């Protein structure tokens with residue numbers, strides 16, 4: 001038997017609240033009951049389950065592979081994103097960070113740039129970063145440039161890896177850069193664009209859960225974008241994630257957060273540059 005959309009009971013909501021917090025760090029407050037109900041309802045329908053607690057038991061007891069846990073996580077994440085969102089961060093890359101990295105290389109440093117986009121959603125943000133790199137002429141073919149894009153949500157990661165977007169999403173990019181970096185789809189892909197190889201070649205996609213204790217990353221980064229994800233975490237989780245991210249910055253490296261996010265409440269070695277940009281001292 002399948003269910004229509006019904007609101008989850010208080011007790012069942014609390015069970016999911018705890019499970020989601022433990023697995024993802026996402027802290028759902030009580031006002032999110034309806035939202036959670038509607039997001040999980042499609043999984044109940046797909047599995048022909050009658051109520052939410054049955055779904056909860058299914059995830060914990062009848063899903064040894066963890067497939068349904070991942071489906072549940074994919075349902076509850078909020079993936080809103082845009083090309084060149086909060087454009088001042090991309091401007092700052094071009095005006096300050098990239099020139100500083102290039103200057104270091106000119107005085108004997110490695111011709112190497114590493115960027116991590118740590119909650120990359122459907123890909124608009126990492127492809128915006130890739131475009132910004134390609135537009136910076138000092139990073140010529142002799143440079144070793146890599147961008148890591150990661151998210152907890154496997155659906156958005158798969159979408160991002162394809163590099164296919166609705167053409168209308170590219171409005172913030174402008175016509176010139178759209179033509180330079182994207183191919184227009186035809187036939188069944190009409191109305192779509194696909195990022196060209198020059199962008200895709202820079203990017204590696206990986207599932208990384210920011211609240212895990214180990215990320216299995218062997219690099220340090222010049223820049224980490226971790227934007228508009230901390231807002232879903234409570235303060236202890238934010239503190240843990242910021243401390244962890246800081247360990248992955250090169251000396252002088254930059255951390256960019258979303259416009260409503262902050263790290264002021266926690267002792268950390270980062271220097272605020274304004275506009276939610278932070279730098280690890282050299």
Ligand SMILES: C[S@@+](CC[C@H](N)C(=O)[O-])C[C@H]1O[C@@H](n2cnc3c(N)ncnc32)[C@H](O)[C@@H]1O
Nearest residue numbers: 024077080081119121152153209210227228229
């Ligand atoms: C609102 S989107 C932000 C996308 C992009 N950074 C931007 O600012 O446009 C938040 C993203 O964080 C991801 N997310 C949520 N919890 C996460 C976690 N524990 N680890 C990694 N990513 C997470 C979600 O899947 C979602 O794609």
